[in-house]
Amino acid sequence: MSIEFKNVNYIYNQGTPFEYQGLKDISFNLTDGNFIAIIGHTGSGKSTLLQHFDALLKPTSGEIKLAGFDITSKTTNKNLKSLRKKVGIVFQFPENQLFAETILKDAMFGPLNFGMDADLAEKNAKKWLKRLGIKEELYEQSPFDLSGGQMRRVAIAGVLAYEPEILCLDEPAAGLDPVGRKEIMSIFKEYQKNGHTVILITHEMDDVAQYADDVLVLQQAKLIKHTTVADLFENPEWLAEHYLNQPHAARFAQTLKQNGFKLKQTPLTIEQLAKSISKKMREYNE
Ligand SMILES: Nc1ncnc2c1ncn2[C@@H]1O[C@H](COP(=O)(O)OP(=O)(O)OP(=O)(O)O)[C@@H](O)[C@H]1O
Numbered sequence: 001m002s003i004e005f006k007n008v009n010y011i012y013n014q015g016t017p018f019e020y021q022g023l024k025d026i027s028f029n030l031t032d033g034n035f036i037a038i039i040g041h042t043g044s045g046k047s048t049l050l051q052h053f054d055a056l057l058k059p060t061s062g063e064i065k066l067a068g069f070d071i072t073s074k075t076t077n078k079n080l081k082s083l084r085k086k087v088g089i090v091f092q093f094p095e096n097q098l099f100a101e102t103i104l105k106d107a108m109f110g111p112l113n114f115g116m117d118a119d120l121a122e123k124n125a126k127k128w129l130k131r132l133g134i135k136e137e138l139y140e141q142s143p144f145d146l147s148g149g150q151m152r153r154v155a156i157a158g159v160l161a162y163e164p165e166i167l168c169l170d171e172p173a174a175g176l177d178p179v180g181r182k183e184i185m186s187i188f189k190e191y192q193k194n195g196h197t198v199i200l201i202t203h204e205m206d207d208v209a210q211y212a213d214d215v216l217v218l219q220q221a222k223l224i225k226h227t228t229v230a231d232l233f234e235n236p237e238w239l240a241e242h243y244l245n246q247p248h249a250a251r252f253a254q255t256l257k258q259n260g261f262k263l264k265q266t267p268l269t270i271e272q273l274a275k276s277i278s279k280k281m282r283e284y285n286e
């Protein structure tokens with residue numbers, strides 16, 4: 001199975017003076033079980049696109065096939081619950097969506113809402129709160145007494161607690177400290193490796209390089225590239241033309257090259273960079 005978008009257009013406020021085309025003729029096929037990054041500038045349509053994965057927004061025209069569902073402009077809200085059980089979305093600033101009296105109740109809301117029995121819902125909520133680093137003694141406290149970063153973790157645990165087949169994340173690490181960012185990104189990577197699809201919107205090219213398999217690049221509501229991570233970063237000229245950054249490791253390698261020290265392959269992560277440099281140094285010394 002795969003995730004298929006076919007000629008998807010989306011128009012905000014159609015037929016009003018505020019009409020705005022948020023997506024223009026978007027088509028792609030994604031392989032289930034992959035980690036896919038969606039990148040592009042502010043306002044390029046990333047969040048608009050993501051909200052189509054669980055039919056929060058329905059295409060104005062075109063068709064989406066995923067998780068056994070078919071979403072078009074005619075899709076009614078009737079079967080959406082079973083779709084949303086399979087497709088979990090962590091929205092931009094999810095901490096704003098917390099609402100329950102206690103942290104545990106908040107994390108249990110999703111599983112209960114999707115029909116899990118109370119014992120399992122509690123077990124899952126606790127499992128994911130723990131995995132997200134929320135201490136057990138906090139479970140009965142109000143989520144609103146937490147720090148921003150902790151609130152974010154509770155909101156993420158609440159989506160993971162119903163273990164959706166497809167996990168969609170809208171800049172989940174924005175504003176977290178570097179250690180926190182690495183921690184939650186590793187959780188998403190592990191979730192993918194355990195047999196789920198992960199779709200991540202991010203502005204962090206280091207995260208794209210480190211965690212994603214494939215990338216969708218949006219620009220002004222259009223999909224301008226769908227490719228592998230290695231291919232995307234192999235072409236610094238194209239990235240520069242589209243005002244996109246390379247990962248730090250690739251930029252470092254480029255500076256080395258400008259100074260006469262050329263590595264065979266563009267390293268995408270710090271680990272790859274370190275390995276390439278040590279290999280090259282060994283060659284020099286032989
Ligand atoms: N509810 C809405 N009504 C009208 N226009 C909207 C609405 N939501 C978004 N837009 C417009 O659609 C365009 C795409 O917005 P979107 O939020 O998808 O961008 P984005 O790529 O996620 O940006 P960012 O990186 O800032 O989160 C923007 O120009 C935005 O102003």
Ligand SMILES: [Mg+2]
Pocket residue numbers: 046047048092170
């Ligand atoms: Mg957005």
